[in-house]
Amino acid sequence: RYKMCIQPLSKFQGSRNFHFSIYGKKKSAKISDDISTQYPVVDHEFDALVVGAGGAGLRAAFGLSEAGFNTACITKLFPTRSHTVAAQGGINAALGNMEEDDWRWHFYDTVKGSDWLGDQDAIHYMTEQAPAAVVELENFGMPFSRTEEGKIYQRAFGGQSLKYGKGGQAHRCCCVADRTGHSLLHTLYGRSLRYDTSYFVEYFALDLLMENGECKGVIALCMEDGSIHRFRAQNTVIATGGYGRAYFSCTSAHTSTGDGNAMVTRAGLPCQDLEFVQFHPTGIYGAGCLITEGCRGEGGILINSEGERFMERYAPNAKDLASRDVVSRSMTIEIREGRGVGPDKDHVYLQLHHLPPQQLATRLPGISETAMIFAGVDVTKEPIPVLPTVHYNMGGVPTNYKGQVITHADGADKVVPGLYACGEAACASVHGANRLGANSLLDLVVFGRACALTIAEEHKPGEKLSPLKASAGEESVANLDKLRFANGSLRTSEIRLNMQKTMQAHAAVFRTGSVLKEGCDKMDAIYGTLEDLKTFDRGIVWNTDLVETLELQNLMLNAVQTIHSAEQRKESRGAHAREDFKDRVDEYDYSKPLQGQEKTPYDEHWRKHTMSYVDPKTGKVTLKYRPVIDQSLDEQDCAHVPPAIRSY
Amino acid sequence: MARHSKLQKQVLSLYRQFLRAGQDKPGFIPRIRDEFRENARIKKTDVMHIEYLYRRAQRQLEQLKDVNTKQLGSFSKPEEKS
Numbered sequence: 045r046y047k048m049c050i051q052p053l054s055k056f057q058g059s060r061n062f063h064f065s066i067y068g069k070k071k072s073a074k075i076s077d078d079i080s081t082q083y084p085v086v087d088h089e090f091d092a093l094v095v096g097a098g099g100a101g102l103r104a105a106f107g108l109s110e111a112g113f114n115t116a117c118i119t120k121l122f123p124t125r126s127h128t129v130a131a132q133g134g135i136n137a138a139l140g141n142m143e144e145d146d147w148r149w150h151f152y153d154t155v156k157g158s159d160w161l162g163d164q165d166a167i168h169y170m171t172e173q174a175p176a177a178v179v180e181l182e183n184f185g186m187p188f189s190r191t192e193e194g195k196i197y198q199r200a201f202g203g204q205s206l207k208y209g210k211g212g213q214a215h216r217c218c219c220v221a222d223r224t225g226h227s228l229l230h231t232l233y234g235r236s237l238r239y240d241t242s243y244f245v246e247y248f249a250l251d252l253l254m255e256n257g258e259c260k261g262v263i264a265l266c267m268e269d270g271s272i273h274r275f276r277a278q279n280t281v282i283a284t285g286g287y288g289r290a291y292f293s294c295t296s297a298h299t300s301t302g303d304g305n306a307m308v309t310r311a312g313l314p315c316q317d318l319e320f321v322q323f324h325p326t327g328i329y330g331a332g333c334l335i336t337e338g339c340r341g342e343g344g345i346l347i348n349s350e351g352e353r354f355m356e357r358y359a360p361n362a363k364d365l366a367s368r369d370v371v372s373r374s375m376t377i378e379i380r381e382g383r384g385v386g387p388d389k390d391h392v393y394l395q396l397h398h399l400p401p402q403q404l405a406t407r408l409p410g411i412s413e414t415a416m417i418f419a420g421v422d423v424t425k426e427p428i429p430v431l432p433t434v435h436y437n438m439g440g441v442p443t444n445y446k447g448q449v450i451t452h453a454d455g456a457d458k459v460v461p462g463l464y465a466c467g468e469a470a471c472a473s474v475h476g477a478n479r480l481g482a483n484s485l486l487d488l489v490v491f492g493r494a495c496a497l498t499i500a501e502e503h504k505p506g507e508k509l510s511p512l513k514a515s516a517g518e519e520s521v522a523n524l525d526k527l528r529f530a531n532g533s534l535r536t537s538e539i540r541l542n543m544q545k546t547m548q549a550h551a552a553v554f555r556t557g558s559v560l561k562e563g564c565d566k567m568d569a570i571y572g573t574l575e576d577l578k579t580f581d582r583g584i585v586w587n588t589d590l591v592e593t594l595e596l597q598n599l600m601l602n603a604v605q606t607i608h609s610a611e612q613r614k615e616s617r618g619a620h621a622r623e624d625f626k627d628r629v630d631e632y633d634y635s636k637p638l639q640g641q642e643k644t645p646y647d648e649h650w651r652k653h654t655m656s657y658v659d660p661k662t663g664k665v666t667l668k669y670r671p672v673i674d675q676s677l678d679e680q681d682c683a684h685v686p687p688a689i690r691s692y
Numbered sequence: 693m694a695r696h697s698k699l700q701k702q703v704l705s706l707y708r709q710f711l712r713a714g715q716d717k718p719g720f721i722p723r724i725r726d727e728f729r730e731n732a733r734i735k736k737t738d739v740m741h742i743e744y745l746y747r748r749a750q751r752q753l754e755q756l757k758d759v760n761t762k763q764l765g766s767f768s769k770p771e772e773k774s
Contacts, residue, residue, distance in 0.1 A: 062768070063770065064765055065766060066763060066765050082766045082767070084766050085765045086761060088762060268751075269748060269752065272767070518767065
């Protein structure tokens with residue numbers, strides 16, 4: 045055991061009790077000489093910082109290094125262990141290898157998939173860049189599956205159509221069997237080694253260093269030796285991923301704890317659209333492991349207890365390849381109406397045994413193995429038990445289409461200088477109220493590159509850093525110290541379980557006003573129990589108890605925003621389905637002709653983004669709203685899609 | 693007079709490298725001295741512990757030598773009134 049520091053419990057109300065000094069120069073005799081009450085802080089200076097080393101983080105990091113910036117990448121996990129590695133499905137791009145395709149049809153599908161809550165300029169940017177992005181990955185060496193002619197194999201995926209929805213199912217999801225995310229991350233990692241980015245692996249980012257509304261860097265804890273590190277940089281990119289672990293049953297890794305969203309919240313900035321949590325239709329019943337949508341793309345079907353392909357009733361055109369929120373809701377309705385399978389009739393089956401075994405072996409080897417290990421099922425003979433499981437967070441840190449973090453004040457979007465975000469942590473918003481499958485991996489590479497390009501456009505390498513207060517990051521260290529010596533009565537795991545169960549019960553696929561309100565009250569109470577926390581490890585080296593507690597604080601901030609935003613949004617849109625408000629509430633009623641309709645004022649309709657703020661001391665959530673961007677980047681090249689009724 | 697063992701010589705050499713590397717960057721030298729003095733208490737026979745600290749120190753030295761590392765400060769708590 046390296047250092048056992050048993051300290052008396054010191055109550056820190058707030059943060060002003062810490063004193064910063066250059067090591068060795070003590071300002072006053074009152075400061076203790078003992079090495080154990082001091083937190084050494086190493087200061088670093090870079091041109092650009094990236095927090096997170098998943099798909100988006102790596103792409104941004106080496107994009108910046110390529111542009112000549114002195115870049116640091118801070119990550120709490122080794123890059124190839126980030127959750128991107130678990131992605132299975134694929135990347136959408138209108139390459140046109142399987143049939144004639146056009147990125148404008150992809151644009152239409154994505155706008156429709158987002159239930160008209162996505163910002164059409166960002167969607168235009170992403171879908172137009174998609175073919176170039178996939179070709180770039182292929183040039184980096186990503187081993188895509190191939191067709192007979194040697195072109196990149198593209199499979200069918202949910203929500204993808206040809207000719208603006210009128211031409212049938214599109215095949216535009218480029219994939220690597222069923223381990224696309226794994227391949228993508230390893231390819232990006234391999235590529236990143238060519239550049240001279242400094243990696244700070246197993247450094248847990250605690251907070252942003254903000255001064256006068258500008259982001260000047262990040263403060264992080266080195267898990268290996270317990271030292272604090274302050275990274276100063278002109279540009280900081282947040283690419284920390286989602287917060288699936290706020291729910292009891294999710295497909296995410298234990299490390300998906302929404303650290304970036306929480307850092308931004310603590311800096312007093314808003315998070316956008318957190319109530320939109322995607323429930324992936326096919327997570328294994330019990331284990332929660334993901335079975336990719338690609339199974340349904342290859343021909344798999346969902347069946348209920350009567351052996352019926354029930355999706356034909358809910359989505360007559362797209363059937364099992366309807367958008368994920370539609371499929372999740374259909375499955376939940378089937379189970380509620382008593383047609384679920386299993387002894388408790390609480391899940392449905394995904395049938396693959398009608399497909400040729402050779403196709404299963406070449407195109408879906410990973411899930412064959414997963415189904416055997418986690419469900420004990422041989423996919424060539426039996427169907428897999430599946431249930432909608434929390435999978436993705438459409439919401440996150442609000443950005444514009446260039447990747448710059450924005451706030452909304454006085455009716456206009458305002459850029460936060462020095463701060464950028466990309467990947468699942470950001471909300472650009474390309475996914476709006478619901479994400480189409482295989483758009484996330486695309487989002488990572490396109491916006492990771494976009495952040496790097498924007499920074500290269502606006503700044504030059506070697507720019508002088510703006511001055512920063514010597515005691516910047518004091519509150520973060522005080523919080524760390526408080527948690528390290530916490531001596532209440534509830535363990536971290538207990539509070540976390542309470543939060544997860546509450547979120548699962550009260551903010552699930554179908555939400556009701558009274559249940560949400562009860563959930564909000566419970567979550568507020570659980571937030572309060574953070575004061576009564578007890579940790580056991582008092583050391584500073586590899587203190588996983590401390591790191592889990594920091595992650596719990598982060599998850600808690602995300603969870604309260606999610607449930608409060610959901611309770612306030614009185615309509616059903618995309619993944620947010622309310623039993624008591626079953627329809628979408630837009631500025632016009634799009635189910636009827638627009639002629640003669642009066643426009644509903646902005647305050648009364650819901651086609652707007654939620655911007656949520658939290659006061660970290662009390663847990664009180666404040667909600668504001670921001671209009672959706674309806675114009676594309678170039679109306680001549682690609683006209684925007686006006687809202688319409690969404691049906692598959 | 694007892695000569696230094698191989699491991700002791702390595703640790704001393706590391707100490708010299710640290711002091712040299714930390715010369716132009718404020719705050720490192722006092723901390724390096726404090727840490728080495730603190731860990732000097734480890735028994736010479738506890739080789740596992742010493743080697744672990746040595747490996748970790750090498751990584752920290754690499755970081756110290758890096759041109760982007762600028763200074764070492766510390767956040768300290770005011771002394772408790774006991």
